[in-house]
Amino acid sequence: MNTARPIVLCLSGHDPSGGAGLQADIEAIMAQGCHAAPTVTALTVQNSVDVLDFRVLDPEWVFAQARAVTSDLTIAAVKLGMLGSLEMVDTVAEILRGLPNIPIVCDPVLRAGGGGALGKDEVGYAMRERLLPLASFATPNLPEARILAELPEGTADQCAEKLLPYCQNLLITGGHGDEQEVHNRLYSRDGSSKTFTCDRLPGSYHGSGCTLASALAGRLALGEDAATAVEAALAYTWRTLRDADHPGKGQHFPRRL
Ligand code: PLP
Numbered sequence: 660m661n662t663a664r665p666i667v668l669c670l671s672g673h674d675p676s677g678g679a680g681l682q683a684d685i686e687a688i689m690a691q692g693c694h695a696a697p698t699v700t701a702l703t704v705q706n707s708v709d710v711l712d713f714r715v716l717d718p719e720w721v722f723a724q725a726r727a728v729t730s731d732l733t734i735a736a737v738k739l740g741m742l743g744s745l746e747m748v749d750t751v752a753e754i755l756r757g758l759p760n761i762p763i764v765c766d767p768v769l770r771a772g773g774g775g776a777l778g779k780d781e782v783g784y785a786m787r788e789r790l791l792p793l794a795s796f797a798t799p800n801l802p803e804a805r806i807l808a809e810l811p812e813g814t815a816d817q818c819a820e821k822l823l824p825y826c827q828n829l830l831i832t833g834g835h836g837d838e839q840e841v842h843n844r845l846y847s848r849d850g851s852s853k854t855f856t857c858d859r860l861p862g863s864y865h866g867s868g869c870t871l872a873s874a875l876a877g878r879l880a881l882g883e884d885a886a887t888a889v890e891a892a893l894a895y896t897w898r899t900l901r902d903a904d905h906p907g908k909g910q911h912f913p914r915r916l
Contacts (some may be wrong), residue, residue: 665880671740672701679866686915698724701806708909710775715743718750736880741768762879765794766872789828813828819846865910
């Protein structure tokens, strides 16, 4: 009997503070009862306060990591995080074409939680054109959705209308606003939409987007349907923020395990 946990291939950047990036992915995926296989796309220099620098890996290194993993392990879902360059978007698109018919969650990372840039807006447009059509889910927060949709003042509904032609399911999170309630909105290609509401927690968090997208990928790897997986991933993420640590001088770190 094979009792192995479902494996989620992560293609994301490394954050040496451990609050976001691949470490967030690994922890959130483990917490769903899955195994994370982390392929590094980029290295960052940052802490809980700010991003100081980042460097995108050579495509050959990313191909080689992914090839080594996919030639050996059975991948149940893929989670995409920081890619950092147009070249890395193309590299990842090619890797994904070798992995048909599995759920793919694309977190279109362009900024760190503290606001520091992790990729130019053009990287977001390339993700929209080349990766969203391959993904089952995109999980932008509202500021990211506005960049991807090229609607600087757009509402979530307006951004969704512009972005749904590119991807099957869009989960636009509302954590970056200041209303007392956070509205996370799930839009699907079949025209349905659902709003998940939760109380806003005080504080600002580093790695909340990584946590949510990875938990969602884990839930999909377990075989849950889209709405069930989204609900479970949002509830898990909210708990990690409620229980967050404040280890440094900047943002809080979600407590994922
Ligand atoms: N990926 C990497 C490598 C990062 O360093 C960060 C933030 O610092 C993110 C993704 C996105 O972070 P968040 O989940 O706070 O949006």
